[in-house]
Amino acid sequence: MGIIIKTPDEIARMRIACRLASEVLDYITPFVKPGVTTEELDRLCHEYMVEEQGCVPAPLHYAPPGYTPYPKSICTSINHQVCHGIPGPKALKRGDIVNLDITVIKDGFHGDTSRMFIVGDEGSILAKRLCQITYECLWLGIEKVKPGAQLGDIGHAIQQYAENAGFSVVQEFCGHGIGRKFHEEPQVVHFGIPGTGVRLREGMIFTIEPMINAGKAAISPLPDGWTIVTKDRSLSAQWEHTLLVTADGVEVLTVSAGSPARPASIATAKEIIVPTFA
Template sequence: MKKKIKNEFDIKQMRISGKITANVLEMIKPYIIPDISTEDINQICHNYITLKKKAIPACLGYNNFPKSICISINDVVCHGIPNRKLFLKNGDIVNIDVSVIKNDYYTDASKMFFVGKVDKKNKILCKKTRKSLYLSLKCIKPNNKINNIGKIIQKYIEKNKFSVVKEYCGHGIGKKFHEFPHILHFYNKKNNIKMKKGMTFTIEPMVNTKSSYVKCMNDGWTIKTQDGGFSAQYEHTILVTKNGCEIITHQKKEKIPKIFINI
């Protein structure tokens, strides 16, 4: 399959979209408190995206997904469906996954939130998952093989006694939600295409406290750990630049730069 190389116009539009995606994750933080329903969180994000930012929530209606964002709590790995009967409670760890379309361009990002007082091991899980994504950014530059991303993530996560989910991966993104290439979060020697300046893709490691095995629930969307272990995920949309990369969905208060110089 052909690698999608973005031109300057594409990149400008994706930066606009990426800023909105980042803004949603910044905006929602004060609402992540005990006893709020996940549907209320979804509605707050939906209104912010559509009314304030004049953008489109990419998840809504995508392959019949019924809501505007994904909310995944504790042992839910990804694709959790917001529900007016599902309430956050003290001690939960929550992933909020936001994808928006602005001027026909997609961007995608997610992060973890803590509800009240969270168990130390689950805080460490989230911290190490985020760090694995951050570490992988240091290998992004033209002509480096894409499987180095997964190699770095897997090595770091397994060194810290957690496991990487292998069924789901990052993806190219631009004028389509999911484009080539696939970005695996574990090492696969066949996943060896070379990065090129102008490529845009997501990196989104999903990391479990116990085994890496997952199961799909009866709703056809919600993915949970098979053994009840907790799961964390962080995601950014990334642009390969001439000498490194740019985090298109970079958020305020992140402890890493928006631009990486890797050459």
Template sequence: MIVLKTSRELALMREAGRISANALKLAGEAVEPGVTTEEIDRIARKYIESCGATPNFLHYNGFPATACISVNDEVIHGIPKKTRVLKAGDIVSIDLGAQIHGYHGDNAYTFPCGAISKEAEALLEATRESLYCAIKAAVPGGRLGDISSAVQKYVEARGYSVVREFVGHGVGASLHEDPSVPNYGTPGRGVRLLPGMTLAIEPMINAGKKEVHVLADGWTVKTNDGSLSAHFEHSVAITPDGPVILTQPD
């Protein structure tokens, strides 16, 4: 069931989104050669809790950390570790969110660690731009497939592939709500987009082939061919005036 949010609920989601976005910004600023992913996770958790909010990934279905931190060929759900030391040239996807006043924010960004290759730069740019193409399509009266196809069309035209097994989702009083938001699809198909819908739109794009697998830890998802992967996400509200990004930092 898709839950349409009231103006009051959207205001609460803006606050959750602001905290989530600020935490992500701080985490990204900590991405440097020699830093561990556990240190980055600690920074994000400290900020979220200092705002009186709760890290909404922590213990979610047993996940052991505040942030999913995935490096290079890791697509999503990487577990922060004190033994995972970042090095120059890595690309680091950080996915996190905060819950406050009963509502959730959810966002992600792939950060360069020092100087990165031109291949990596191009992948990050394409994935980030595909997110904004999708957001632009999140208008009242449209269809969910308009959002999905916007991502697919943009990245596949540039030679990249779309992960199929993992998708975006509704977000609100629950971290994951209906509907699912794939990053591939057909324009004009799917549920009608209505004011009050709130979606976590999150392209997960591979430089190589689309196939992925989950590691033995039960969480970390990697590309089968070892190619780089990037992940960008915003929580977005559909309003009568068009899409509004809820995960905006100060």
């Protein structure tokens, strides 16, 4: 199936689903502290999505071809885990970094976002820098989104910034179109050459979710069939937003009252719409 251009009604529904996904992260933030298990974070998020929001946790039992069904409602990737970490009984420690990846389904539409957390706010200098650079990579990619731009523009901006900072970009996993399905076309890689790839059109909705490693880019899977780790066991970070290509720029859909601010180091561009909340 090709790229699906969303109708005004579908865009309105995506705005709701994406805001709700971000609000799950707002809700769970106070619970991310030393001593909590990722299994407990999963339970709390599941209950909030189902009982408070009336949503379906998209990852639960998700099984693309070649995979066993994912057993939990969120993904929790700690330290050297790159993505798709399965929540479990091991407690978080002060100084750990953890990515919480949330996808909800509301009225048939998916909202997808993730944030990094430094447990106890006492991470190493490297951990803090990696999380910050990765967040800036996300926003540099967002800044490139507008009608007529190409996916290579996004990937190049992310790759150049990450590598200039001394980090590496995971190339095996990427952003993706999203809507009624969890994963749609196009694939949005986080590396590339400017002026290449799919040309962006108004009404496209997709994620940008760079995975940046402190060491080398090589990755490997764990025996659970889902969790991906850095091969050299270096730290890895990821941030994710879902974006809408508008008539003259981009709208960030996965924004809520508790969303981290746009990095001050990223120049303000009038075409980027970021909703504000009282």
